Structure formats: C-alpha cells, structure tokens
Amino acid sequence: MPSSVANEGFKFPTRRQISDSSAGLPASRQLSIGSPINSPQPPADVVDEAQLQSEQSENIILQKSSSSSTTLATSSGQKCRRNGWQVKGSKLSLNTHNRIRNIVESLKIKPNPAKPMIPLSIGDPTTFGNLKAADETMKAVLHSLESGKYNGYAHTQGHEASRIAVAKYSAHQRPDGEIEPNDIILCSGCSSALEYCILALADRGQNVLIPRPGFCLYNTLAEGLDIEVRHYDLLPEQQWRADLVQLESLIDENTAALLINNPSNPCGSVYDEKHLRQLIAICERHYIPIIADEIYEHFVFPGSRHVAVSSLTREVPVLSCGGLTKRFLVPGWRMGWIIVHDRQQRLGDALHGLKNMCGRILGSNTIIQGALPDILTKTPQSYFDGVIDVLYANAKLAYNMLKQVRGLNPVMPNGAMYMMIGVLIQHFPKFKDDVHFVQELVNEQSVFCLPGSCFELSGYVRIVLTVPGPMIEEACTRLSEFCERHYKKEDDTNDRRIIEHGLLLDDDEVTPY
Numbered sequence: 001m002p003s004s005v006a007n008e009g010f011k012f013p014t015r016r017q018i019s020d021s022s023a024g025l026p027a028s029r030q031l032s033i034g035s036p037i038n039s040p041q042p043p044a045d046v047v048d049e050a051q052l053q054s055e056q057s058e059n060i061i062l063q064k065s066s067s068s069s070t071t072l073a074t075s076s077g078q079k080c081r082r083n084g085w086q087v088k089g090s091k092l093s094l095n096t097h098n099r100i101r102n103i104v105e106s107l108k109i110k111p112n113p114a115k116p117m118i119p120l121s122i123g124d125p126t127t128f129g130n131l132k133a134a135d136e137t138m139k140a141v142l143h144s145l146e147s148g149k150y151n152g153y154a155h156t157q158g159h160e161a162s163r164i165a166v167a168k169y170s171a172h173q174r175p176d177g178e179i180e181p182n183d184i185i186l187c188s189g190c191s192s193a194l195e196y197c198i199l200a201l202a203d204r205g206q207n208v209l210i211p212r213p214g215f216c217l218y219n220t221l222a223e224g225l226d227i228e229v230r231h232y233d234l235l236p237e238q239q240w241r242a243d244l245v246q247l248e249s250l251i252d253e254n255t256a257a258l259l260i261n262n263p264s265n266p267c268g269s270v271y272d273e274k275h276l277r278q279l280i281a282i283c284e285r286h287y288i289p290i291i292a293d294e295i296y297e298h299f300v301f302p303g304s305r306h307v308a309v310s311s312l313t314r315e316v317p318v319l320s321c322g323g324l325t326k327r328f329l330v331p332g333w334r335m336g337w338i339i340v341h342d343r344q345q346r347l348g349d350a351l352h353g354l355k356n357m358c359g360r361i362l363g364s365n366t367i368i369q370g371a372l373p374d375i376l377t378k379t380p381q382s383y384f385d386g387v388i389d390v391l392y393a394n395a396k397l398a399y400n401m402l403k404q405v406r407g408l409n410p411v412m413p414n415g416a417m418y419m420m421i422g423v424l425i426q427h428f429p430k431f432k433d434d435v436h437f438v439q440e441l442v443n444e445q446s447v448f449c450l451p452g453s454c455f456e457l458s459g460y461v462r463i464v465l466t467v468p469g470p471m472i473e474e475a476c477t478r479l480s481e482f483c484e485r486h487y488k489k490e491d492d493t494n495d496r497r498i499i500e501h502g503l504l505l506d507d508d509e510v511t512p513y
C-alpha cells in the first residue's frame, strides 16, 4: 500500500477497550487490555487524546462474568453490578450547543398567513435558487466522478494534487514565499478546519479569543471541551474593527489563540492592512498564534480589498481556514482547508497535533478533492464578479431603505453576505429585546432575521444579502412598516443618525462604501 494512502482507521487503544469486542477478530487486530496491539508506542499527544476520552469513564473496563451478566471493574479492581440501562450522554456532547438553534427554537413563531415568508435568516446562499454554482465548478465534479479515480481513501491531509491546487490558489496568502502541499490540510468544510485548529492549540482550561459579534460555531466548538471563549468587542461605529485595548486586556498565560474572522459573519466587515497589523502586533507581543477564519476571502465589495492576515507576518504563526463553501456557492460539498503559515517553526508539537486531528475522520470527500484542481483554476472571474454584483446591489438597496427607518441603524457592509442592523430598542417599548423584536416581526410581517443575540450582541438583527433583489426590497418595506407601527418617540433627537454607542455621525460617515 503506498504511503500516501490513509490507514484503515487504526486507533491506539485506550484503557476503555471492551475486551468482548475484540473476540473473533484476526489475531493481529485483537485488543488486549493494558498492552497496546503489536504496534509502536503512540506519540505523546495521541495518548493525551485517549486519556482525555477515558477520563470521563474513570477507566472502566467491561468484562463478561461467568454468569454471563455484565459486571464492571474499575482500574482499581473494584467490581460493581449494573441493574439496568445506564447509558449517559458524554460531557462533550451535552455541553455542545448551537446558539442560533437554541434561540431560534425558543421563539414563539406563527408567521402571518396573509404574507409569504421571507427568511432573511438563512446563511446558505443556495436556498433561494438565484445564486448557483458555476458550470465549470459542476463539470469539474462530474469529471472527477467519471474518472473513477476518487472512490478510495486519500492521504488524511488530502490528495497531493488537490493540495498543490489549494497552495497555488492561495499564493496571495504568502506572497514572499511558497506554500508547500504539506502546509495544506483538506477538511470537511471550514467548520472542521476550525475545529481542528481550536483543538490542536487549546486544552481544557485554556482560552481562545473570539470576536463579539461573531459566528456562533466558535463557541459551539470550544465550550464542549471546556475551552473558555473570551470575547473581544467589535465596534460598529468603527466599521466593526476590534477594540484593541479591550482585546489585549483579555490575554493571560492561558490564552491559546486569537481568532480573526475576516471578512466577517455577521458584520460584513473587511479589515484593512493597518488594522490587521495592529492585531498581529498584539499577538507578537504576547506570543499568540492566529486562527484566521477566511471562508469569505475575496468576498469583498467594490472599494475594498481582502488582505490575508498571513501575508503580513513572518513572526506570528497563522492557521488560515478557508474552503469552497461560500465563494463557489457549494456549502453542501463540505470542502474546506487549513493552510499552515508557520514561517519560524513556532508551532512545535501543535503542528504534529494538528496533523493527528486528520486521523479522526480519515480525510475529506475525495470526489470533491479530485475536482479541486479544475474548480480552482477553471471557474472564471466573471462568475465571482457576478455574485458580488448581486450581493452589493442588495446591500445598497437594503442600506438605503433601512437608514430611512426610525429606530433602525443599518451598518453598511464591505463584504461577505450579511448586514447588521442596529435596533434602538428603547424606541420600541413593546419589545423587551432583539429576540422579542424578531419574534413579533415574523408574527406580523413574516420576515425572519436573526437576532444579534445569536452572535452575542443584543440590540441588532442580521439579514442575509443572498436573496433575490425584489425579495429583499419587499422585506425592507415590511420591516419599515413594522418599525413605523411600533416606534415610540422619546425625545426630539434625530436618532436615525445615532449609532448605538452614542456616537453622532453624519450619514456620509456611516456609509463605508
């Protein structure tokens, strides 16, 4: 078997092996408690992982007793008998929560039957049928499938030709050096890339700095493993730049990584070089690696430019997470990647750990891997430009309509596919917060936005810009009708021009085109 072909899922045994389960297997695959199968000693970090899993079950070993009832023996030799089923969810699974799902499920929603539903909440750009994958992208997958060459396992980091293709496609991330195929790890979507990075860098008890507002998956991934998330604030009046002083105050000796999401979900902000350099300087001062969620790279509106954070530093290690999902409009294909930028070899055994993580699911979808070289080179620029045109037109339309609405403060995005809209909740006394606002908006107008609370920032709602133009226009008209109906004026201030943090700006300044 060539060395590039993945193993068959071999795992070093934990002390929680079920002796029964090895009965009947060939001698070479049988598991014997306490003595690892005819295999080399696992690297230390693999043992740590195994120990982590076994901690929860207190090293319980299941044994079959002579009376054929099941008894339990702890590693200290004590025996106890089970009287019935005692299956329990693991701590990890029970501590894993998706904030969007929890909040959305808590809403008491009954859309107005007189108005067709407009879901401005769904982040899947293919939902409405107006944005489709390019023909070239689709054909690449057909060829991959028809070749019959991509039905087997690949190297757990991905087929080499696919990694070379990603390295070339991502050359802008390291303009003064070459990205090697070995720097690339193909993953099952950008979510799995993020999971690998967080888990490779942080242990339980450590903390990761993540943006507020921010994509809720970061919390979901970290919290289940008792990795603390510390939120650094993004400032709407500064086009959602990070509050650098507050960010730096969060750092301590247990800070394992700074996560930067640029362009941003939910803000639609795009950081310029100056701001990225400020973030890098903080990481350099405190020796903290960066996880860069760049799934929306290149997704920027006219007048803005995407700068990869890795392109600005040789000193700070950057794990850049990306994928096909958004730019190629194929979220269901589950193709993401990590690009390791570790110019001074500072990641140490974290890099080894990161590569170990690939062994957890034995690699990503190989049909799509086979198509990657064609997808990344043959999808024409005109296709990407067309998608940006739709999003930008929708952003301008929504912004220009909603900035006229009393009680709302839209923040014009510079990229990605979302817009955050400030809701001056004090002017809507009927609603206690953004979640309540959204619930009643659905019930009266059948327009569904996500409350800012889903992204840890109340007082906002997020809309998606991927819907057809007439639909977004209709949604903004209904939103405006809703706000007019419930708005209560408190004083004479022209609140339309006030951003939530009390800053008075001219309309021109609020419009960062």
Ligand SMILES: Cc1ncc(COP(=O)(O)O)c(C=O)c1O
Residues within 6 Å of the ligand: 123, 188, 189, 190, 191, 192, 215, 261, 264, 265, 293, 295, 323, 325, 331, 334, 335, 336
């Ligand atoms: C900021 C951000 N990161 C990561 C992801 C996950 O991407 P994927 O679907 O490739 O796992 C999303 C999806 O919406 C996202 O918005």
